[in-house]
Amino acid sequence: MTAPELHLPVLQVVVPMLIAPLIVLLRPQGLAWAATTAASLLSFAIAIQLTTGVLGGHTYQYALGGWEAPFGIALEVNSLSALLLLVLTGASTAALLAGKASLDRQIEAHRQPLFFSAWLLALAGLAGILVAADAFNIFVFMEISSLASYVLVAGGPDRRALPAVFKYLIMGTIGATFYLIGVGLIYMMTGTLSLADMEIRIHEVAEQRPILVAAGFITVGLALKAAVFPLHVWLPNAYTYAPHAVTVFLAACATKVSLFVLLKFDFVVFQHNLLGHDVQFAAFLMPLAVLAILVGSAVAMFESNVKRLFAYSSVAQIGYILLGASMVSYLGLSGGLLHIFNHALSKGTLFLAVMCLSMQYANLQLEHLAGAARRMPWTMAALVVGGLSLIGVPGTAGFVSKWYLLTAALEQGALGMFLIAVIVLGSLMAVVYIWRIIEAAWFTAPAEAPPGAQQMRTEAPTLMLVVTWLAALSNIWFGLVTHVPRELATTAAANLLRHLP
Amino acid sequence: MEFLGIYYYWVFVVVLMIGFYAVVAKVNLIKKLIGLSIFQSAVFLLYITMSKVSGGTAPIFNDEITGLLYSNPLPQVLILTAIVVGISTTALGLGIVVRIKEEYGTTEENEIQEIDRR
Numbered sequence: 001m002t003a004p005e006l007h008l009p010v011l012q013v014v015v016p017m018l019i020a021p022l023i024v025l026l027r028p029q030g031l032a033w034a035a036t037t038a039a040s041l042l043s044f045a046i047a048i049q050l051t052t053g054v055l056g057g058h059t060y061q062y063a064l065g066g067w068e069a070p071f072g073i074a075l076e077v078n079s080l081s082a083l084l085l086l087v088l089t090g091a092s093t094a095a096l097l098a099g100k101a102s103l104d105r106q107i108e109a110h111r112q113p114l115f116f117s118a119w120l121l122a123l124a125g126l127a128g129i130l131v132a133a134d135a136f137n138i139f140v141f142m143e144i145s146s147l148a149s150y151v152l153v154a155g156g157p158d159r160r161a162l163p164a165v166f167k168y169l170i171m172g173t174i175g176a177t178f179y180l181i182g183v184g185l186i187y188m189m190t191g192t193l194s195l196a197d198m199e200i201r202i203h204e205v206a207e208q209r210p211i212l213v214a215a216g217f218i219t220v221g222l223a224l225k226a227a228v229f230p231l232h233v234w235l236p237n238a239y240t241y242a243p244h245a246v247t248v249f250l251a252a253c254a255t256k257v258s259l260f261v262l263l264k265f266d267f268v269v270f271q272h273n274l275l276g277h278d279v280q281f282a283a284f285l286m287p288l289a290v291l292a293i294l295v296g297s298a299v300a301m302f303e304s305n306v307k308r309l310f311a312y313s314s315v316a317q318i319g320y321i322l323l324g325a326s327m328v329s330y331l332g333l334s335g336g337l338l339h340i341f342n343h344a345l346s347k348g349t350l351f352l353a354v355m356c357l358s359m360q361y362a363n364l365q366l367e368h369l370a371g372a373a374r375r376m377p378w379t380m381a382a383l384v385v386g387g388l389s390l391i392g393v394p395g396t397a398g399f400v401s402k403w404y405l406l407t408a409a410l411e412q413g414a415l416g417m418f419l420i421a422v423i424v425l426g427s428l429m430a431v432v433y434i435w436r437i438i439e440a441a442w443f444t445a446p447a448e449a450p451p452g453a454q455q456m457r458t459e460a461p462t463l464m465l466v467v468t469w470l471a472a473l474s475n476i477w478f479g480l481v482t483h484v485p486r487e488l489a490t491t492a493a494a495n496l497l498r499h500l501p
Numbered sequence: 502m503e504f505l506g507i508y509y510y511w512v513f514v515v516v517l518m519i520g521f522y523a524v525v526a527k528v529n530l531i532k533k534l535i536g537l538s539i540f541q542s543a544v545f546l547l548y549i550t551m552s553k554v555s556g557g558t559a560p561i562f563n564d565e566i567t568g569l570l571y572s573n574p575l576p577q578v579l580i581l582t583a584i585v586v587g588i589s590t591t592a593l594g595l596g597i598v599v600r601i602k603e604e605y606g607t608t609e610e611n612e613i614q615e616i617d618r619r
Binding site: 136139140143147150151154159160162163165166169170173174176177180181184187188193 | 594610
């Protein structure tokens, strides 16, 4: 391996983090956006390079400043982090590239440099969580990304974003503090913060109460940050009232990064050390996952604001990911991890299409979108592709992960039958809520148009549309050529389960 | 007595719960933020407590004097970081409250919900 390649894990964090303060100085119109997009593209390139290395069987270890692990700060990139880094940097780049026109409209010109600076800090923080190899740095990066994303969500013109972001801030901070308490208790018992050392040393003290309490605090705290049902109440409003481009970015990756930490802690640190942890983990999270799928989808079926509809659908999709993980089997976990990737693709496409719609429709209530397909045929076609992938129609990305989940459920015996019913029911409800949008856009005549008048075709800006379609086509591409995400997800699942029989 | 022997952990738990109660039960947004600060301070106490070693002295390394028992410096370093994080969170939260007051004219949660429902 060449010398620059060795530094890729740290560059993943350092590039956006160092460019962020410089962005504030770029006052001329559009320059801040251009620099942010360039930094995000560079991060995406780094993530692709890391993924190539990981696919070649390499795990990146990095000692910051040359200080080796017990004293220095260690970074690690394995197949699980590579999968999420791809999702994260890809979502950020797509949202920025497509979002120029939308952001220009929603963020005043003089506040744009500050806004984009916060964007890059959020990107750096989230990337930091993914590459950090010790528990305390994960906390610090988590707070960097959270603080920056509160700013992003509150940045839009809709004043309802403010109470939403206040709720997000309160719940996010409680989640992070719970995590900090858990880490503190583990440090007290093991004397280490590095996840790798913790994994070994925790074994000697596994039966003592502080460790059990720590496991509880960490699981609940991270579940709060990951919007696991019933701790999801901050999510719908935050996603609905955020600027549209921010919704694309955060919906695709923010909750999943917390889920990544949850899985890492539960599987790597606790699973094989605490007696019966796998049973408790499944018994605690599986009912929540099932409820998330059913309740999230059911609320989405009756929701009339398109953005809020997709936000509730996200709650349901987090349920699928968690359901896969809570089966604690190779197939289940692979399916769950694969769903992280595929849901980011489909929900990213859907929110990109919503952003296109917002260029022509100020009000995103369903009844205002009547006849939208006649005005914006390309946008609506992309939305349908994303919707099909969300439902899990064969030939799209969503099908692959749902197939994994179904196969994994088959292994579970009688319980599996119930889980299959839940997955199928959840998908049917997805058909219903996607259909409600299709029905409004295609089969309802627009109210204000005079009869017989030719509808004007007023599409979204070209760049936005092109990116949206690239995202839509990637749903089909990764539905047919499944090699890369599947390889990453299955390797990561095998890696997480390496200690279990 | 075991209960009194670990009283500093009781202080941590009680302070934590006072803060948590304020966050959950108070309607005023600023009182919620005060609660959040108390909640976070409790965790600082937990970390400071665990770094104390009985009979330990300040961890200043000296070649001439050996065999000293040192307190653990790491949790204090960690908690300095966490204090910074806590201050940033409070500052940002207060900033949001100022914006809410500008837009809605109130800092009471129930009144904001009432205005949004209209």
